[in-house]
Amino acid sequence: MTPDPAADPATRPEPAASAQQAPARQAPPQQMPARQASVRQAPARRSPVRHALGRIASAAFLALAAAFFALPMLWLASAPFDAHPSVTVSVPEFTLANFRAILDNPYAAGSIVNSVIQAGGAAVLVVVLAALAAYALSRVRVPGRDVLLYVLLLLSSVVTGTAAMVPIFELATRLGLVDTHLGVILVVSGGLLPAAIFILKDFMDATPTSYEESARVFGASPAQILRHIVVPLVRPGLATVAVWAVASVWGGFLMQYILLRDPGKSPSAVVLFTLYTEGGQPDLPLISTFSLLYSLPVVLMYLFVSSRYGFRFHGGIKQ
DSSP: OOOOTTTOSSSOOOHHHHHHHHHHTSOOGGGHHHHHHTSOOOOOOOOHHHHHHHHHHHHHHHHHHHHHHHHHHHHHHHGGGBSSOOSSOOOOOBOSHHHHHHHTSTTHHHHHHHHHHHHHHHHHHHHHHHHHHHHHHHHSOOTTHHHHHHHHHHHHHHSOTTTTHHHHHHHHHHTTOTTSHHHHHHHHHHHHHHHHHHHHHHHHHHSOSHHHHHHHHTTOOHHHHIIIIIHHHTHHHHHHHHHHHHHHHHTOOHHHHHHOOOGGGOOHHHHHHTOBOTTSOBOHHHHHHHHHHHHHHHHHHHHHHHHHHTTOOSOSOOO
């Protein structure tokens, strides 16, 4: 009796196994959208119309900002030459009578000289003392020097001239400094020194010490090193502090108004306050003319420093 091939498990075909392996070789249909979503599309370019509108809006904003700052300067330049100036900008009726009227004031011209004396004296004192202090703090390892510097800067910012007005006036009275240019110079210089030291210390830290060590080898004294090596390297910083000190004292009013009793010693900021009528209304012809004369020295100083040093706020060594 011959065995039945269909009954033998060894010779039985396995169609189910081949049927299961065939679908496994194909990629699942669910993965195709995910691969298509991973493809990044290129961003659409901006239309020329939107680009032009953006440029026009930027130009209009810059023009408005420039006009906002230029109109007061235009008024200051045109009102002194107008016979009837007003708070609006208009074509002036040309005249020089306003300059003759301001020169007839007995304190106008002298006040500009007083401002030059006080601002120049304070600038020289601040630059010299701040340079010496900044050099010492930069080169000498004093315990707590950074804390001391920040405390001085903080106190000079918190305790302003208005807060210390009464003790300053009392001290100036006991020292005999009331109604003197020296008293004004000392008081305003004391308020500017902490910030000036803080500014100049960064310039001193940026200068290399190798030049100073070489000078010491050849027998240079500390004063010679400071004068011939350090000062030329930090000259832009000294100019920055000097301009800042002059501008601060030039526009100062409170301390000068308190410490000076003689009108002949008052600076321009105090005399400008007196150019009002008895009813408290500003005399625009006199105020505009005196403001133009009052601003010219500071503008000339800025142009000179800008042409000499530009806008560089770094040391004198190129690295």
